[in-house]
Amino acid sequence: MTTSKEIVLDVEGLRMRYGPDDVLHDVTFRAYHGEVLALLGPNGAGKTTTIEILEGFRTRSAGRVQVLGADPAHGDERWRARLGIVLQSWRDHGRWRVRELLDHLGAYYAPYATEAIPRPWPADDLIRAVGLTAHADKKIRTLSGGQRRRLDVAIGLVGRPELLFLDEPTANFDPQARHEFHDLVRGLTDSHRITIMLTTHDLDEAEKLADRIVILNGGRIIADGSAGELARRIAGEDRVRWVCDGRRFTHSTAESTAFVRGLFDRYGEALGELEVHRASLEDTYLTLVRQAESGRGVMTR
Amino acid sequence: MNPAVTAIRTGWTRGLIELRQSFTNGADLLNHLLWPVLMLIVTFFLRDVEFGSTGLPLGTLALPSILGMNVAAVMVSMSQHLTADREDGTLLRAKATPHGVRGYLVGKVVALSGGLLADLAIFLIPGLFIIGGLAAASAGSWLTLAWVLVLGVVAALPIGAVLGSVFTGTRSQGLLQLPILGMIGISGIFYPITSLPEWLQAIAQVFPFYWLGLGMRSALLPDAAAGIEIGASWRHLETAGVLAAWAVLGLILAPIVLRRMARRESGSRVAERRERALQRIG
Numbered sequence: 001m002t003t004s005k006e007i008v009l010d011v012e013g014l015r016m017r018y019g020p021d022d023v024l025h026d027v028t029f030r031a032y033h034g035e036v037l038a039l040l041g042p043n044g045a046g047k048t049t050t051i052e053i054l055e056g057f058r059t060r061s062a063g064r065v066q067v068l069g070a071d072p073a074h075g076d077e078r079w080r081a082r083l084g085i086v087l088q089s090w091r092d093h094g095r096w097r098v099r100e101l102l103d104h105l106g107a108y109y110a111p112y113a114t115e116a117i118p119r120p121w122p123a124d125d126l127i128r129a130v131g132l133t134a135h136a137d138k139k140i141r142t143l144s145g146g147q148r149r150r151l152d153v154a155i156g157l158v159g160r161p162e163l164l165f166l167d168e169p170t171a172n173f174d175p176q177a178r179h180e181f182h183d184l185v186r187g188l189t190d191s192h193r194i195t196i197m198l199t200t201h202d203l204d205e206a207e208k209l210a211d212r213i214v215i216l217n218g219g220r221i222i223a224d225g226s227a228g229e230l231a232r233r234i235a236g237e238d239r240v241r242w243v244c245d246g247r248r249f250t251h252s253t254a255e256s257t258a259f260v261r262g263l264f265d266r267y268g269e270a271l272g273e274l275e276v277h278r279a280s281l282e283d284t285y286l287t288l289v290r291q292a293e294s295g296r297g298v299m300t301r
Numbered sequence: 302m303n304p305a306v307t308a309i310r311t312g313w314t315r316g317l318i319e320l321r322q323s324f325t326n327g328a329d330l331l332n333h334l335l336w337p338v339l340m341l342i343v344t345f346f347l348r349d350v351e352f353g354s355t356g357l358p359l360g361t362l363a364l365p366s367i368l369g370m371n372v373a374a375v376m377v378s379m380s381q382h383l384t385a386d387r388e389d390g391t392l393l394r395a396k397a398t399p400h401g402v403r404g405y406l407v408g409k410v411v412a413l414s415g416g417l418l419a420d421l422a423i424f425l426i427p428g429l430f431i432i433g434g435l436a437a438a439s440a441g442s443w444l445t446l447a448w449v450l451v452l453g454v455v456a457a458l459p460i461g462a463v464l465g466s467v468f469t470g471t472r473s474q475g476l477l478q479l480p481i482l483g484m485i486g487i488s489g490i491f492y493p494i495t496s497l498p499e500w501l502q503a504i505a506q507v508f509p510f511y512w513l514g515l516g517m518r519s520a521l522l523p524d525a526a527a528g529i530e531i532g533a534s535w536r537h538l539e540t541a542g543v544l545a546a547w548a549v550l551g552l553i554l555a556p557i558v559l560r561r562m563a564r565r566e567s568g569s570r571v572a573e574r575r576e577r578a579l580q581r582i583g
Contacts, residue, residue: 048569055397057567077304081399087568089575092391095322104318107311108398111304159399167568 006033007066008163008195009054014063016049016219023049024219027063031197031212036189038210039199042289046219047199048088051167054197055085068163081112081119084161086152088168094141098132098151099123101140102158109159120158130154130184146177153184164188166198170205182208203285215285217292231281239277244270308400309407316411323416333416337424340367343491345431352493357526359492361434365521366490368421369513372453375417376509377481379461382409384474387465388578390571392563402563406462414454421450435521442520445537449516452544456509459551466555466562470574484510493529502531509547516540 009031016024024046031037039047052058053065056072056079065072070079093101106120113119127136130150135143143151149169156164169185170178186209188194200206206213207227215223215230223230238256242249244267253259256276263271323329344367348360386392386405395401429435468477487501488494488510494502505511518526519535527535 052567052569055567057393057396077399080397081304083397085397087390087393087571089568089572090390090394091575092386092389092394094389095326096318100318104311104315105394105398105401107314108304108308108401108404111302111307112399155394 007031008033008035008068009037009197010064010066011050011054012064014050014053014065015061016046016053016058017061022061022219024060027216027219027221029214029221029224031195033195034189034193035211036185036196036198036209038206038213039197039216040201040203040206040213040285041199041216042201045201045216047201047216048167050216051165051197051199055083055165056080078112081109081159082162084156084159084164086156086164086166086169088171090148090152090155091141094139096140097137098140098143099127099136101151102126102154105155106158112159117160117162119160121160123158126154126158129157129187131180146173146180149173149177149181150184153181157188161194163195163197166196168199168201170200170202178205185209203282207281215288217289220292222288222292227281231279231284233284237283238279239275241273241275241277242271243273304400305403308404312404312407313411315404315408316415319408319412320415323412324419333420333423336371337420337427340424341427341431344428348432352529357434357522357529358432360432361522362493362518362526362529363491364425364428364432364435365517366514368425368521369449369453369515369517370485370488370490370510371420371424372417372450372517373457373510373513374481375413375454376457376461376464377478378413378416379409379458380465380468380477381474382413383462383465384469384471387469387562387566388471388571388574393566393568393571396563396566402559406559410458413458417454434523445520446517449513449520449540449544452541452548453509453513453516456544456547456551459555460509460547462555463551463558466558471578484508487511488514490514495529495531506531506543509544512540512543516544 007030009029011030012028014024014027015022027046027050029037039050041047049058053060054067054072056067056075059073067075068079068082070076072079096104102123106123109119124133124136127133130153132147132150132154135147140148140151153166153169156166166185170181173181182205185196185198189196196209198205198209210227212224212226213230214221223233225233237252237254240251240253240256240259240263242263251259256278260274260276263274324333344360344364346360347363348358350359351357352359352362383392392402392405395405398404464477465474468474484505487497487505488508489497489505490510494505494511497505515530515536518530519537519540524535527533530536
């Protein structure tokens with residue numbers, strides 16, 4: 001196992017313009033080998049546009065983009081063979097059976113096998129890995145939403161990609177399916193040396209899966225870091241509540257421990273019902289998005 | 302192994318799988334059987350209606366013409382398949398796979414040609430028993446049938462691919478049916494073309510429907526039947542010329558148009574079309 005810090009995704013000054021509107025402004029970020037990067041943001045932030053540019057499905061207006069060392073606008077088939085793509089909604093190949101389709105799509109990758117990376121991933125192993133063994137001979141259109149999504153991921157993985165794109169992987173999932181899906185992705189990153197870029201509007205998902213979170217809002221990156229770093233960077237304003245002489249008080253502070261010590265010093269026994277609420281990543285996220293939307297304090301790294 | 306060669310082989314397998322699916326699925330199977338059966342019924346009732354002074358029954362004239370029409374109609378299937386596959390993301394899936402679009406197209410050609418062959422057999426074999434007066438016994442007539450068929454498919458599939466790339470959406474595909482039906486109407490399929498006004502004959506002779514019908518008639522009818530054709534001749538040279546011209550045109554245009562279409566595919570486009578389709582239904 002090497003722990004190289006090879007750059008897999010390198011995006012610099014990416015701009016996208018539709019007609020008179022810029023939907024992406026100067027987007028810059030990187031992803032390193034083996035990392036799970038989440039592109040987090042509200043709907044309409046530009047996440048899908050960004051990921052489609054990286055997949056080579058959309059031509060950017062300006063900026064420098066390198067994906068696995070190549071410009072996706074000119075990526076050849078050899079480059080494409082190293083990518084796995086899972087889009088928001090697939091409903092193709094409804095008449096095919098699960099194993100049949102994986103066998104078929106896998107065949108395209110066979111010529112791209114290397115010493116280090118055998119391709120394709122054998123269909124039955126892959127079906128087991130995504131938990132579809134009981135459905136391997138079913139027609140695809142008879143699968144449930146969650147099963148279909150697992151198949152989509154399996155198809156994304158059939159060529160043993162070095163980089164996997166997941167666009168809103170768990171949209172419309174029930175909590176159980178979401179939980180299983182998260183286990184599946186974590187399993188991938190544990191046992192295979194794969195880089196994953198996913199988009200999500202679900203902060204909880206980003207926090208659970210990603211090594212690093214890039215927050216996109218209104219086509220701009222407003223923050224970039226690990227979940228912990230992001231929470232710290234905004235200097236979480238903890239909320240302290242207490243009751244004194246029958247009156248209820250609330251105070252926000254970054255230094256909650258010191259503040260509470262001060263409270264004890266001042267009020268001693270008179271202090272009651274003390275609560276300290278730590279700034280959560282959710283607060284951080286909401287603060288960031290709110291700041292960006294009100295147009296002030298756009299955060300740069 | 303060369304990836305492009307692998308893709309062609311994989312595409313071949315893909316075509317066979319799609320072909321099998323189209324014969325093991327209720328709706329498709331009905332499609333395969335319904336038209337041949339309807340056409341057989343039509344020819345059955347025309348089997349004793351003589352055309353003018355030729356002494357040839359209309360049913361005998363119509364059977365090979367319908368065969369030719371079916372070959373030309375593979376153009377419509379190609380176009381519809383492309384539209385449907387673009388709408389449900391099959392084409393984008395191919396695009397996300399290395400050399401996948403190549404495999405997809407090879408698969409389409411195999412599946413549609415195979416389906417056509419089956420459809421022709423479903424129609425022709427019972428037809429030979431129902432309709433008398435066909436000259437289908439000789440090797441020469443099968444040879445003619447074979448070259449007209451091959452050339453016809455090579456002409457029709459690329460045009461279908463162009464139409465499927467240009468007419469996006471199922472609704473415009475529906476509109477496309479009208480001119481096609483009109484063309485069939487003036488192409489001498491169900492009634493000899495020489496009974497039509499000359500300007501209509503001129504229009505019909507631009508398109509492959511007429512020539513495929515003529516080619517099939519030349520293969521399956523006795524030589525005397527050429528008397529009711531334009532110029533009282535089977536015009537094999539002209540048939541080959543016009544079909545080849547369409548084939549060349551299609552083979553030049555199709556890769557350009559297909560490449561442009563494939564380049565424009567992305568996940569959000571597929572999603573957009575899905576939204577529109579849902580609105581139409583809702």
